[in-house]
Amino acid sequence: MNILVINYGSSSIKYQVIDTRSETTLKSGNIERVGLDIAPDAAMRQLLATLQDCAIGAIGHRVVHGGDHFRQAAPIDDTVIGVIRECCKLAPLHNPRNLDGILAARAAFPEVPQVAVFDTAFHATLPEHAHTYALPQTHCRTHSLRRFGFHGTSHQYVAQKAAETLRRPLSELRLISLHLGNGASACALEGGRSVETSMGMTPLEGLVMGTRSGDLDPGALLYLMRQENFSVEDVDTLLNKQSGLLGVSGLSPDVRELEKAASEGHPGASLALAVFVHRVRKYLGAYLAILNGADAIILTGGIGENSPSMRQRILQDLSFAGIALDTAKNEARPTALQSVLEISSPQSRVKLLTIKTNEELMIAQQTLAALNTVP
Numbered sequence: 001m002n003i004l005v006i007n008y009g010s011s012s013i014k015y016q017v018i019d020t021r022s023e024t025t026l027k028s029g030n031i032e033r034v035g036l037d038i039a040p041d042a043a044m045r046q047l048l049a050t051l052q053d054c055a056i057g058a059i060g061h062r063v064v065h066g067g068d069h070f071r072q073a074a075p076i077d078d079t080v081i082g083v084i085r086e087c088c089k090l091a092p093l094h095n096p097r098n099l100d101g102i103l104a105a106r107a108a109f110p111e112v113p114q115v116a117v118f119d120t121a122f123h124a125t126l127p128e129h130a131h132t133y134a135l136p137q138t139h140c141r142t143h144s145l146r147r148f149g150f151h152g153t154s155h156q157y158v159a160q161k162a163a164e165t166l167r168r169p170l171s172e173l174r175l176i177s178l179h180l181g182n183g184a185s186a187c188a189l190e191g192g193r194s195v196e197t198s199m200g201m202t203p204l205e206g207l208v209m210g211t212r213s214g215d216l217d218p219g220a221l222l223y224l225m226r227q228e229n230f231s232v233e234d235v236d237t238l239l240n241k242q243s244g245l246l247g248v249s250g251l252s253p254d255v256r257e258l259e260k261a262a263s264e265g266h267p268g269a270s271l272a273l274a275v276f277v278h279r280v281r282k283y284l285g286a287y288l289a290i291l292n293g294a295d296a297i298i299l300t301g302g303i304g305e306n307s308p309s310m311r312q313r314i315l316q317d318l319s320f321a322g323i324a325l326d327t328a329k330n331e332a333r334p335t336a337l338q339s340v341l342e343i344s345s346p347q348s349r350v351k352l353l354t355i356k357t358n359e360e361l362m363i364a365q366q367t368l369a370a371l372n373t374v375p
């Protein structure tokens with residue numbers, strides 16, 4: 001079946017038409033600067049008009065936040081739309097756009113079944129002690145304050161690929177998945193299920209990201225609000241858009257640029273990369289404790305897939321845990337067809353894998369699965 005996958009982000013619409021039988025992409029594109037150069041509804045209409053001849057059998061939408069309502073992908077009906085709308089307050093940058101995409105696609109393809117695939121659903125298996133914030137529980141219940149986790153489709157996809165590569169059932173494996181892109185998160189998986197992840201109620205918690213702070217002492221925010229008279233909007237902009245690699249380096253959120261600047265002696269760039277690496281290693285150590293060791297560590301996302309030097313800095317000096325990187329394999333350039341690269345040395349007890357993530361294919365597969373469960 002040909003499935004149209006729509007990933008309507010905060011400022012771009014990415015789409016792919018995927019033939020799920022051959023797992024090939026028939027058509028793909030990216031409309032950028034939506035809301036700036038082109039109005040969102042016009043962008044959607046333009047995109048959908050170009051796909052009228054693609055024999056689309058179903059549409060899968062990436063939806064960022066499903067709250068605690070969904071444990072898996074859901075065929076879209078009015079109830080599901082209502083819940084996605086209710087979750088807008090939890091993801092104000094993303095869910096309203098996801099909803100726009102769903103409504104426009106319903107109008108353009110009224111006969112085609114549609115499915116919402118949630119970033120949060122894969123983490124529905126987090127145990128209570130991992131998703132609970134140490135706050136008064138009355139507030140937590142009233143406001144759904146809990147850790148949800150994101151990047152679920154990516155962590156799930158690379159975990160399946162790792163099991164295939166290792167030729168072992170996913171149900172037997174302890175895996176640590178590091179999705180290191182502009183947004184970054186870590187996930188500990190036991191038997192294919194997410195048992196811990198670094199993002200929380202929102203995608204701000206955890207690792208250092210391009211422009212997001214990740215973990216921070218909440219007291220530092222209270223202090224800034226008092227000292228600088230920061231409003232809620234000011235703090236939102238600070239944490240989401242001005243922090244992370246950009247904030248520390250004062251230069252760029254982009255690891256490629258920072259690696260170049262650091263090699264030319266830019267102290268901010270060096271510090272930003274060092275803080276990023278240190279945070280990832282802290283989580284790696286924590287997840288080794290949670291899982292009592294690991295069978296494999298997976299690196300994915302733009303940085304995990306493409307930066308040998310960042311991989312080396314993250315994975316070096318971990319011999320206490322039986323982790324040994326093969327530096328020559330780590331430097332090898334994968335061919336276009338190679339989506340998995342094993343970079344551990346033969347004596348490493350923990351396999352080290354870089355895996356090219358494919359969230360669109362995962363969304364297409366989950367769309368298909370969700371529709372098969374509908375009578």
Ligand code: ADP
Binds near residue numbers: 306
């Ligand atoms: P997004 O979260 O927006 O999908 P990506 O997964 O594409 O982001 O990751 C973007 C990050 O990957 C950027 O920091 C970019 O610099 C980094 N990156 C991409 N290619 C390379 C490379 N060859 N070397 C180092 N970093 C890279």
